Amino acid sequence: MPDNRNLESRVIxxxxxxxxxxxxxxxxxDKNEVDPAHVVAIMAQxxxxxxxxxxxxxxxxxxxxxxxxxTRKQVFDKIPMMMIGGVGxxxxxxxxxxxxxxxxxxxxxxxxxxxxVASTRELKPEEYGTMVQVDLVAETVKKAMADAGITxxxxxxxVEVKCPAMTPARQADAESRGQKVVAGNxxxxxxxxxxxxxxxxxxxxxxxxxDKLKDGMINVEKNYFSSIASTSAGGEQxxxxxxxxxxxxxxxxxxxxxHGMMRDQLDVEGARQAFAAAGLELKNGILAEGDRKxxxxxxxxxxxxxxxxxxxxxxxxxxxxxxxxxxxxxKAVAHAVVGSVVxxxxxxxxxxxxxxxxxGANLICVVAEAKD
Numbered sequence: 001m002p003d004n005r006n007l008e009s010r011v012i013x014x015x016x017x018x019x020x021x022x023x024x025x026x027x028x029x030d031k032n033e034v035d036p037a038h039v040v041a042i043m044a045q046x047x048x049x050x051x052x053x054x055x056x057x058x059x060x061x062x063x064x065x066x067x068x069x070x071t072r073k074q075v076f077d078k079i080p081m082m083m084i085g086g087v088g089x090x091x092x093x094x095x096x097x098x099x100x101x102x103x104x105x106x107x108x109x110x111x112x113x114x115x116x117v118a119s120t121r122e123l124k125p126e127e128y129g130t131m132v133q134v135d136l137v138a139e140t141v142k143k144a145m146a147d148a149g150i151t152x153x154x155x156x157x158x159v160e161v162k163c164p165a166m167t168p169a170r171q172a173d174a175e176s177r178g179q180k181v182v183a184g185n186x187x188x189x190x191x192x193x194x195x196x197x198x199x200x201x202x203x204x205x206x207x208x209x210x211d212k213l214k215d216g217m218i219n220v221e222k223n224y225f226s227s228i229a230s231t232s233a234g235g236e237q238x239x240x241x242x243x244x245x246x247x248x249x250x251x252x253x254x255x256x257x258x259h260g261m262m263r264d265q266l267d268v269e270g271a272r273q274a275f276a277a278a279g280l281e282l283k284n285g286i287l288a289e290g291d292r293k294x295x296x297x298x299x300x301x302x303x304x305x306x307x308x309x310x311x312x313x314x315x316x317x318x319x320x321x322x323x324x325x326x327x328x329x330x331k332a333v334a335h336a337v338v339g340s341v342v343x344x345x346x347x348x349x350x351x352x353x354x355x356x357x358x359x360g361a362n363l364i365c366v367v368a369e370a371k372d
Contacts, residue, residue, distance in 0.1 A: 007103065008105070009251070010097075010101065011099070011113070012096070014095050016045075019059075022059045040080075040115060040243075041082065042080070042081045042083075042095065043082045043096040044056055044093070045094050046087075047085075047086070049086070050085055052085060053234065081241075082160055087328070088328040091332060091345060094348070108254075109372060110372060112256060113246075113247060114155075116147030117242065118140045118141075118242050121239060125179070125181055128189055128190070128192065129166075129182035129190075129191075130215055131213065131214060133200065135200070137242065144159075144244040145246075148248065150247075156228055157245055158230060158244075159242065159244050161229065161232075163233050163240040164237040166187075166190045167186055195354035195355045197240055198229040199218065199226070202226035207228075208224045212224065225356060227259075230301040230365075245367070255369060256368060257366070257367050258368075259364060259365045260275075260364045261363055262364065265333055265337060275342075279371050280295070280366070294368045295347075295368050298366055299347070299348050300363070301349075301352075303353030303359065304329070306354075317330060331349035335349040
């Protein structure tokens with residue numbers, strides 16, 4: 001396990017003016033507020049389709065390649081880029097930089113933010129959405145925990161995973177080798193891959209016993225889930241990239257992480273509990289003005305599109321005019337509800353609830369400045 005006693009974990013958020021806009025990140029580098037060598041992972045909420053998301057990834061690769069003096073491929077292999085495409089409602093595009101930097105400050109009195117990253121080996125298309133992927137992700141989550149210096153899974157508050165999406169070309173590659181993919185529809189296969197990743201997190205954290213799982217159960221047995229996993233898939237990925245966000249003792253820093261769950265889209269109290277767990281004060285159900293400034297990051301995983309109703313009232317996310325964009329609608333709803341508590345729109349929301357909390361739930365991770 002690496003020695004993290006002199007490493008401070010940070011999260012910085014900057015807005016984006018367009019899918020390829022990395023100017024605010026470049027400004028942080030230019031002003032020496034962030035050393036690009038200390039960036040360990042990147043998340044972004046990017047507008048547009050998968051191509052726009054890919055453009056955002058490319059823009060960050062180019063910037064970091066120039067600043068670090070390495071190739072774009074080396075940047076991509078070294079730094080997990082977990083771009084979340086598609087915005088709806090009042091969501092505001094932005095970039096989160098996850099940083100681990102040397103610090104001469106003494107260890108904090110309590111637990112402080114700890115970040116760890118790791119990647120699986122390159123997956124074969126026929127492994128997407130299978131127990132092979134579950135086991136690889138479980139193993140990699142443990143490596144990311146070690147990288148963060150976290151030994152107790154209860155101190156993990158979010159595990160972000162970006163895995164490969166199935167594409168027609170990848171399906172053809174498997175078939176050319178006499179292999180069969182988990183589903184003929186690429187969208188279904190990608191959904192199964194996300195479910196496998198979430199179950200891998202659940203196995204690593206002890207939320208689900210490994211011996212309870214087998215092929216054929218993924219995205220079927222929905223009573224098995226992780227309450228801290230957020231997974232997404234992208235055609236630019238060839239491995240499952242993992243980032244563990246939690247707290248650890250004996251490390252410097254000013255930030256702490258916490259998490260919570262909205263059992264459904266109306267469970268505003270569940271959202272408030274996540275912020276209270278981070279030590280933030282709420283007044284009349286919303287963040288107090290002074291504490292709003294202490295928020296470094298909010299990550300929401302939305303689940304409305306995984307069910308057909310909210311408290312018995314049917315919704316038409318899957319059947320009305322905008323049904324092809326049900327995931328964007330789901331995260332727009334979750335974002336708006338949580339945004340009413342935060343008093344801001346500059347935070348991330350992702351959709352796709354395959355084994356990510358109970359069906360229909362929203363998972364929330366909050367990173368904020370500690371008071372003590």
